[in-house]
Amino acid sequence: MSISFTTQLARAEAQNDSVLCVGLDPDPAKFPGSWQGDASRIFDFCATIVDVTKDLVIAFKPQIAYFAAQRAEAQLERLIAHIHQVAPGVPVILDAKRGDIGSTAEQYASEVFERYQADAVTLSPFMGYDSIEPYLRYEGKGAILLCRTSNPGGADLQAQTLAGSGDTLFEHIARLAQGAWNRSGQLALVVGATYPDEIERVRQLAPTLPLLIPGIGAQGGDAVATVRAGWRADSSGRTVAPIIVSSSRAVLYASRGDNFAAAARQAALATREALNAARRTVAGG
Numbered sequence: 001m002s003i004s005f006t007t008q009l010a011r012a013e014a015q016n017d018s019v020l021c022v023g024l025d026p027d028p029a030k031f032p033g034s035w036q037g038d039a040s041r042i043f044d045f046c047a048t049i050v051d052v053t054k055d056l057v058i059a060f061k062p063q064i065a066y067f068a069a070q071r072a073e074a075q076l077e078r079l080i081a082h083i084h085q086v087a088p089g090v091p092v093i094l095d096a097k098r099g100d101i102g103s104t105a106e107q108y109a110s111e112v113f114e115r116y117q118a119d120a121v122t123l124s125p126f127m128g129y130d131s132i133e134p135y136l137r138y139e140g141k142g143a144i145l146l147c148r149t150s151n152p153g154g155a156d157l158q159a160q161t162l163a164g165s166g167d168t169l170f171e172h173i174a175r176l177a178q179g180a181w182n183r184s185g186q187l188a189l190v191v192g193a194t195y196p197d198e199i200e201r202v203r204q205l206a207p208t209l210p211l212l213i214p215g216i217g218a219q220g221g222d223a224v225a226t227v228r229a230g231w232r233a234d235s236s237g238r239t240v241a242p243i244i245v246s247s248s249r250a251v252l253y254a255s256r257g258d259n260f261a262a263a264a265r266q267a268a269l270a271t272r273e274a275l276n277a278a279r280r281t282v283a284g285g
Contacts, residue, residue, distance in 0.1 A: 005142030023248030054087035099124030150192025150215035193221025199229035227278035
């Protein structure tokens with residue numbers, strides 16, 4: 001039996017002393033040196049980033065659109081296999097934001113978990129539970145639902161108040177994910193680092209679910225505010241409410257020169273330490 005996504009997260013956090021997730025969003029136009037503009041180097045670039053940060057992260061998060069747009073799906077398959085080989089304790093979250101139903105959802109789930117061998121996937125819950133259920137058939141795999149996203153336009157729907165309950169839509173999603181929808185015990189939520197008050201509200205409603213938090217670094221989210229809002233520990237300092245704080249461009253493109261790998265590692269180290277310093281502050285009360 002394979003290790004579940006939530007167990008992988010807990011082990012990776014402890015092993016690497018980290019809540020940092022490196023997002024793998026390869027843009028050939030930003031590649032260093034002679035690789036610039038060369039889509040055939042997507043695997044080489046991302047694998048290099050993985051190799052120099054694998055001991056610093058709780059997860060890796062490849063974004064499927066960056067691969068598909070360059071006809072690089074085969075490179076994505078190779079990359080995820082490479083991560084499993086060189087960092088077997090680190091889960092891979094495929095950032096795909098799928099959101100369909102029925103046989104189409106079944107095919108998407110097969111793509112994510114059978115073709116790409118990812119450990120978890122991001123999903124849009126807009127079509128309800130039956131858009132999520134096909135993914136939950138895969139034992140131990142994670143399903144991470146969009147809840148309160150980091151983009152300004154997210155409020156157009158997510159912050160709207162529902163008749164009857166008085167909850168906003170994102171609050172309703174958090175309640176469902178913590179409760180009735182979490183039949184597999186493997187649900188998590190996406191909440192943006194740019195809205196720490198909303199992170200804290202989601203944490204109140206979903207006190208045990210992992211939170212995938214994009215938006216620090218290039219998008220302007222604050223590491224300390226993010227940890228204060230979302231991470232929780234018991235009296236011994238053991239995590240009871242995990243967070244997965246994602247940084248992509250700030251790590252990937254820390255340098256455009258030949259030292260890009262060393263610069264990426266340094267950026268990841270600095271971000272991990274900032275997040276850990278915040279965790280120590282929170283744990284200390």
